[in-house]
Amino acid sequence: MTPDLIYGAAGLAVFGIGLWGAIALQDRMRRLLGLKLCSVGAGFVLIVGAWREPPAAPDPVPHALVITGIVVMLSATAAALALIRRLHDLEAADDRA
Amino acid sequence: MSEPLFLFDLLLALAVVAIAAAALLVRDAFAMIVLFVVFGLLSALAWVRLAAPDVALAEAAIGTGLTGALLLKTLHHLRARGMAGWEPGAAAPRPVPRAVASLNAGLTLAVVAGLGVAILGSPLRVTGLEIAVAEAMPLSGVDNPVTAVLLNFRAYDTLMEVVVLLAAIIVVWQVERGADAAPAPSLGPIWQGFARLTLPAAAIVGVYLLWAGAEAPGGAFQGGAMLAAIGLMLLLTGLYRPHPDHRATARLLFVLGTVAFAAVALLVAGAGRASFEYPQGHAKTLILLIEGLVTISIAVTLTALFHGREPAALKGELRHDP
Numbered sequence: 001m002t003p004d005l006i007y008g009a010a011g012l013a014v015f016g017i018g019l020w021g022a023i024a025l026q027d028r029m030r031r032l033l034g035l036k037l038c039s040v041g042a043g044f045v046l047i048v049g050a051w052r053e054p055p056a057a058p059d060p061v062p063h064a065l066v067i068t069g070i071v072v073m074l075s076a077t078a079a080a081l082a083l084i085r086r087l088h089d090l091e092a093a094d095d096r097a
Numbered sequence: 098m099s100e101p102l103f104l105f106d107l108l109l110a111l112a113v114v115a116i117a118a119a120a121l122l123v124r125d126a127f128a129m130i131v132l133f134v135v136f137g138l139l140s141a142l143a144w145v146r147l148a149a150p151d152v153a154l155a156e157a158a159i160g161t162g163l164t165g166a167l168l169l170k171t172l173h174h175l176r177a178r179g180m181a182g183w184e185p186g187a188a189a190p191r192p193v194p195r196a197v198a199s200l201n202a203g204l205t206l207a208v209v210a211g212l213g214v215a216i217l218g219s220p221l222r223v224t225g226l227e228i229a230v231a232e233a234m235p236l237s238g239v240d241n242p243v244t245a246v247l248l249n250f251r252a253y254d255t256l257m258e259v260v261v262l263l264a265a266i267i268v269v270w271q272v273e274r275g276a277d278a279a280p281a282p283s284l285g286p287i288w289q290g291f292a293r294l295t296l297p298a299a300a301i302v303g304v305y306l307l308w309a310g311a312e313a314p315g316g317a318f319q320g321g322a323m324l325a326a327i328g329l330m331l332l333l334t335g336l337y338r339p340h341p342d343h344r345a346t347a348r349l350l351f352v353l354g355t356v357a358f359a360a361v362a363l364l365v366a367g368a369g370r371a372s373f374e375y376p377q378g379h380a381k382t383l384i385l386l387i388e389g390l391v392t393i394s395i396a397v398t399l400t401a402l403f404h405g406r407e408p409a410a411l412k413g414e415l416r417h418d419p
Contacts, residue, residue: 003106007143008216010110014117014140016209021121024193024201029168030121033133036164037117040140043156045216047149050225058148059225060242064251066152067243068258070160071318075265077164078402081171082269085405089276092178 004048011044028084032077039073106146113139130168137161150314151243154306158322163399166329170403173282238380240312247316248384252373256358259391263355266398273406284333292334299327307392311381317388321395328400339408347401354394358387 018037025031043066050062113136120132137160144153230242230250237245247255303323310316331337361383362372370376375383 003146006106006110007147010113010143012209012213012216013114015212016205017114017117017121019208020201020205023204024198025121026193027126029126029171030129033129033168034121036133036160037121037136040117040137040156040160043152044140044143045212047144047147047152049219050149051147052227054148057227057231057242059227060230060246061226061251063149063152063243064246064254066149067155067247067316067318068254070152070155071258072261074159074164074167074399074402075261078167078265079268079272081167082272082405085171085174086272086276088175088178 002053004051007044008048011041011048013041014044015041017041028087029081032080032084036073036077039069043069106143109139109143109146113143126172127169130165130172133168134161134165137165151241151316151319154314154319155322158319158326159399163322163325163329163403166403170282170405174405236377236380238375238382238384239310241310241314241316243314244310244316244384248387249373249375249380252358252362256355256362259355259358259394262395262398263351266351266401269402269405270407274409276406282333283335288330288334289336292330292336296327296330299323299330303327303392303396307388310388311385317392318395321392322399324392324396325399325403328396329403332400332404339404341408344408347397350394350397351401352394354387354391357390361387 015038018034018039018041021034021037022031023034025034046062046066046069047058050059052058116132116136116139120129120136123129123132138157141153141157141161144150144156227242230246233250234240234242234245237249239245239249303320303326305320306315306323307317307320308315310320328337332339365375365383366372
């Protein structure tokens with residue numbers, strides 16, 4: 001058992017947990033968190049793919065891809081949270097009416 | 098692989114998976130966010146073990162720190178507006194029919210099994226692009242391979258990434274346009290002293306991360322996230338209050354990085370060179386110029402994403418600042 005196998009399995013499990021959360025949970029913030037877990041799981045798999053047995057250096061191209069993915073996921077999260085806040089406000093206004 | 102490190106890897110991987118599941122299943126939304134932050138930091142630790150320190154820094158600062166702050170800010174907003182389902186110990190959600198629940202679980206298992214087969218079937222530890230990158234490193238102008246890929250070899254990807262960040266702030270401002278003024282979270286006066294003590298140090302760390310990115314782990318995104326943390330602290334302590342008059346400056350700073358990045362790409366083109374084909378000997382200068390301006394844009398955009406609604410003088414909330 002080398003680190004790439006251990007963390008590869010962990011990344012796959014995190015992706016699966018996130019996917020389940022995104023489709024099966026009802027709460028909007030938890031669904032969003034599920035998607036975020038999917039992105040971290042995918043990051044695990046990419047970084048495992050870039051890993052080489054030391055002392056060989058890892059492949060930097062997947063690393064750059066994952067950094068890009070982290071920033072894109074933050075952008076998507078911020079947009080989704082703005083939608084959640086707005087939806088919540090509209091529903092609260094409906095409840096008062 | 099020596100025994101203690103093997104145990105460490107195994108325990109860390111188990112903790113990451115267990116905390117990911119716990120974050121989704123815990124009842125209280127605040128506990129969910131705290132568990133998510135712990136999950137993100139442990140993931141970053143795992144990525145250090147996989148020899149990816151640049152990615153670990155980005156995940157800790159952006160994927161965990163700033164994402165956690167955005168989640169907490171939204172939770173504050175939802176709880177301040179008061180709605181059943183957001184209070185701790187609220188009523189359970191609508192029950193899901195058993196057939197739907199098993200369909201969801203089955204679908205997830207099928208996707209994970211398919212991915213697992215695909216990953217196990219793919220050749221492990223084959224040579225990827227690292228040899229091509231290593232051969233081109235002397236021409237890249239920097240010594241950190243990840244920075245070379247991000248800002249030289251695959252600079253188009255990074256330009257698009259900056260555009261996505263710009264799109265995010267446009268979406269957030271548009272979605273919340275016309276919404277009532279949200280109750281802003283505030284830390285109170287004691288934190289102002291803390292902020293005055295720590296902010297200069299945070300600024301130095303942020304600029305250091307940007308500068309070190311040329312030869313060591315770090316770079317524009319990690320440095321920008323560190324500087325955005327200063328912005329969050331200024332907002333939370335009330336040392337800076339967004340004002341409608343600041344919108345023009347903010348918009349300018351949002352687009353600064355994208356414009357500078359695209360301008361360099363276009364200006365180096367010509368004379369037989371493609372865009373992003375930096376002239377010999379000037380690569381380091383151009384990369385630092387792009388990184389510096391992009392860092393400013395990232396920091397301001399991330400701070401604005403945290404603040405959310407555009408600071409606009411709408412009817413009913415005209416400000417009367419002294």
